Every structure is written in structure tokens, then in C-alpha cells.
Amino acid sequence: MLYAQTRPADKRAALRSRLSSGEILRFPGAFNPLSARLIERKGFEGVYISGAVLSADLGLPDIGLTTLTEVAGRAKQIARMTELPAIVDADTGFGEAMNVARTVQEMEDAGLAGLHIEDQVNPKRCGHLDGKQVVDEYTALQRIRAAVDARRDPNFLIMARTDIRAVEGLDAAVTRAKRLVDAGADAVFPEALTTLAEFEAVRAAVDVPLLANMTEFGKSGLFTVQQLADVGMNIVIWPVSLLRLAxxxxxxxxxxxxxxxxxxxxxxxxxxxxxxxxxxxxxxxxxxxxxxxxxxxxxx
Known part of the structure; x- marks a missing residue:
């Protein structure tokens, strides 16, 4: 009744444990709190909270119009309704280093198990649209260092998302993934990779958990969970799928x-x-x- 019985700290610890097991974790995107409960009921391992979905929920495009307060508030409503760990899309951290630090603590307080911060220029664009721009390496690493320094629960997952593949190519994505790990990222989300071979290339470059985004109508192929597991992915998300179906x-x-x-x-x-x-x-x-x-x- 009411909200989940599992404490946020326990959800975070459970997520860390499962990530270290080597299994691939399935995180469908919840478009509201009730759909998060349905995801749990159907037997998935976690819940993903998409920035694109939160924007669409407000009738807005995914171009950086939502605020930290809006995202943290809605993410809290979703996360508290399930016993599963929830990861939230925190865009660029809603600003630069100090804003990123505040974002991390707000999401901790909201009961999330983790978040990802991306390396796009403010205001960001949907990761599967053309015309994206990414920040320089120094700025990207500064965001991740700020996120790591700000967290209070060491089990809170700091994931670095890089959008550089669509801008500068795969080699640049591999290089940036390495640098983001060196900056302290617990996991990496290489956005808009196109083939399984590209996922394999990033996997060979870093030794932290990797997330694969299986969004429809985008630049990535729609690979199966098993195909992604075979190339070493650790988390797979379907961020907007339930909203699109509904x-x-x-x-x-x-x-x-x-x-x-x-x-x-x-x-x-x-x-x-x-x-x-x-x-x-x-x-x-x-x-x-x-x-x-x-x-x-x-x-x-």
C-alpha cells in the first residue's frame, strides 16, 4: 500500500550488486508511476525515467526545456512507487559543474538509484536527432567530476553519457568513454551507436558497466537483449517504448x-x-x- 517498502539506499546497493554480477539488466522506461509498478509486476530488473518522456508528459519537445525541479519531482513520484531501482536521465545536469552537483543531491533525495549526465551543449537535443553539439573534453569531464564529488551515498550510480559518436565518429566516442571513466564515472552510456560492432568497440575500451539504448525510430538497430548481452552490455533501456505504445x-x-x-x-x-x-x-x-x-x- 502507498509507496515502496525498499529504502532508496537498499535499491542502490542492490543495483550495484547486480551490475557486478555480469548479467544484463532490463530497464523499460516508465511514463508515469503506475507504469513503473507494472514494469516491476512483469518481472524486469529496473525502471528507467527518460528525459524525453518527462518532456513529452508536459507536451514539450526534448530540447532542454524541463527544469531540475520538474524532473526531480516527477522522478520521485515514479521511483517511490516500485521496489525496483530507478535510473533517471538528468540531461546535462541542468547547467555546469555546480548545477550538476546540486542535481546529484536532488536525485539522491528523490530516491533514485542513479542518473546519467551527458556531454551535449546546453540546451541539449534528443540523442537521436541530427544537429547535436557536444562540449569540449574539459567541460565533459568537469561535469562528471562534480557529480562524483557531490554524491553522499557511494552506491548512487553516476553514469556518463556521451553523444559524440554522432558528431565526431566512433573513435572519438571510444576516446571520450575512456576519459569519462578516468574522471570517475561508474558506468558509460554511449548514445546513438549504430551496430553491434560499435557496442563491442566501446566494450573493449572500458571496464565499467555499459548501457545500450534501444529506442525506436532512432539511429541504433533494435537489437535483442541476448544480442546485447553477447557483446558485453550490462543495462538495456527502452526509454520511450511504453509511452509510444500507450x-x-x-x-x-x-x-x-x-x-x-x-x-x-x-x-x-x-x-x-x-x-x-x-x-x-x-x-x-x-x-x-x-x-x-x-x-x-x-x-x-
Whole structure:
């Protein structure tokens, strides 16, 4: 009932332990707190909170318009609803070194298990669009050093994302990944790699956990979990997939409502009321209500 029973510190420790095991961890992207609970119910290892999804949730494009307060607040709402560790997309850290430091502590306080900070120029762009720009190496490393220095829980995962592959090529991505690890990054997210061979090249260059982004309609091939495990990836995310599925079905439902005047033909696409109530734990709330209000008033 209410929120997760697992403490954020325990989620972080569990994530660290599983990353060190060598298994590949699956982190679908949650687009709201209820979808995070569904991800847990279906048996995945973690929850990813995408900056693109949080922007879209506000009806905004993913071009750096969201604020630290908005992202931390929504991330907290999502993370507290599941026993799983949650990793959040913290864009460029919402500024430079001091802003990055504050971002890390805000996300710790919000109950996240980790975050990633990228090396794009402010304001950032979606990682799979053309026209991105990346900062110089000094600035990229300064962001990661600030993040590492600011954290209070040593198990809070500081992941460095680099977007340089699409700007300067694979060799530059490999070089930057090495430098980011030297700066203290616990893990690396090489964005917009195109082939399994490119993932293998980054894997050969660094010895920290690596994240693969399997977003649809982007620059990367949509590889299977097993294919990514075979080339040494440690985490795989599907950041926007659940939102895309939900919006696709919602759009078709609205078309049906406009054309037919009823959604009777779409019932098999809907989550049943009983399934929703079970996921929300109505029974637990009802039991709590009964235990609190099981009294009678004395006679007048």
C-alpha cells in the first residue's frame, strides 16, 4: 500500500550488486508511476525515467526545456512507487559543474538509484536527432567530476553519457568513454551507436558497466537483449517504448470513438478494471480503511 517498502539506499546497493554480477539488466522506461509498478509486476530488473518522456508528459519537445525541479519531482513520484531501482536521465545536469552537483543531491533525495549526465551543449537535443553539439573534453569531464564529488551515498550510480559518436565518429566516442571513466564515472552510456560492432568497440575500451539504448525510430538497430548481452552490455533501456505504445492505442481509440461513437470494439485492448484495481492494490487500501475506522459511536 502507498509507496515502496525498499529504502532508496537498499535499491542502490542492490543495483550495484547486480551490475557486478555480469548479467544484463532490463530497464523499460516508465511514463508515469503506475507504469513503473507494472514494469516491476512483469518481472524486469529496473525502471528507467527518460528525459524525453518527462518532456513529452508536459507536451514539450526534448530540447532542454524541463527544469531540475520538474524532473526531480516527477522522478520521485515514479521511483517511490516500485521496489525496483530507478535510473533517471538528468540531461546535462541542468547547467555546469555546480548545477550538476546540486542535481546529484536532488536525485539522491528523490530516491533514485542513479542518473546519467551527458556531454551535449546546453540546451541539449534528443540523442537521436541530427544537429547535436557536444562540449569540449574539459567541460565533459568537469561535469562528471562534480557529480562524483557531490554524491553522499557511494552506491548512487553516476553514469556518463556521451553523444559524440554522432558528431565526431566512433573513435572519438571510444576516446571520450575512456576519459569519462578516468574522471570517475561508474558506468558509460554511449548514445546513438549504430551496430553491434560499435557496442563491442566501446566494450573493449572500458571496464565499467555499459548501457545500450534501444529506442525506436532512432539511429541504433533494435537489437535483442541476448544480442546485447553477447557483446558485453550490462543495462538495456527502452526509454520511450511504453509511452509510444500507450499513445498509439489511445490515438486509435479516439479514432474509433469519433467514427463509431463507442469503444465496445476496443475492449480487448484495454486494461480491465480488475487488473487496474489489483495493480493499484485497492484491497490493501480497503483493509487499511477497515482497520482504522472499525469503531462505533456510543449511544447518545
Amino acid at each position: 499513445m498509439g492505442v489511445a490515438g486509435r481509440g479516439l479514432d474509433e470513438l469519433m467514427d463509431a461513437g463507442s469503444l465496445a470494439a476496443r475492449l480487448d485492448e484495454m486494461q480491465h478494471r480488475a487488473e487496474l484495481y489489483e495493480l493499484i492494490d485497492y484491497e490493501g487500501y480497503n483493509h487499511f480503511d477497515s482497520s482504522v475506522f472499525n469503531f462505533t459511536l456510543p449511544p447518545a
